[in-house]
Amino acid sequence: MTKAKRRWSQAVSEHSDAMDLKEGVFKSDDPRKIAASIKHSTEASRRRKSGPFRSAMSMLSFYIYRAGDQLTKKKKNTLEQAKEELRNDFGRETKR
Template identity: 50%
Template sequence: MNAAKSSNGSQSVRQKSHALTLRAGVFNQDEPKAIARSLKAAADASKQRNSDAFCSAMSMLTFYINRAGQHLPARRRRILQAAKDELRGLYGRPRRY
C-alpha cells in the first residue's frame, strides 16, 4: 500500500467515524461518576451512533482502557473501571462486583 493511500484511509476514518463527541479531558477526571455522566450525556445526545446509548458509551470507555494497555497507571485503571460500574448504574443495568 502506498503512503498516499494509507493517509487517505486515516482521514476517511476521522471524517466518517460514528464515535461519540466527548468533552475534552473526560477520561482524565478523578471522579468515576463524573466520567460516567459525561459519557452518558455524549451517548444520549449522539444521533450517529450505531447501537443503543449504553453500548456506545461503554464501548468508548472500554476502547480507551484497552488502547492505553499496560501504559495506563493502576490508579487511573481503577478509576476507569469504577466509571464502568457508574455507567451501568446510570443506565439501570446491573453492576458488576
C-alpha cells in the first residue's frame, strides 16, 4: 500500500471542510469538555453538510476509529462518554 493511501485519515483531519475543532480537544480527560467543545465547533461551522448533532457525532466517531488500537481503554471510555454527553447536550435519547 502506498504511503498516501495509508494516511488518508490524517489528510481528512488536516484538510476537511467539515469544521474547525479546537486544538487538543481530544486530549482532555473530561467527557463534558470534549462534548462541549465539539458542540460549539459544529454549531459555529457554516461549512458542514449535515446538522450540528450529526456532524459532532461523526467527528467524534471518526477520531475513535482513526485512533484504533492506539487508544487506551481509559481514553476510549472517556470518548464514549463524550458521545453520551453530546446526545444529552442535543436533547437526543441516550444509547442503552
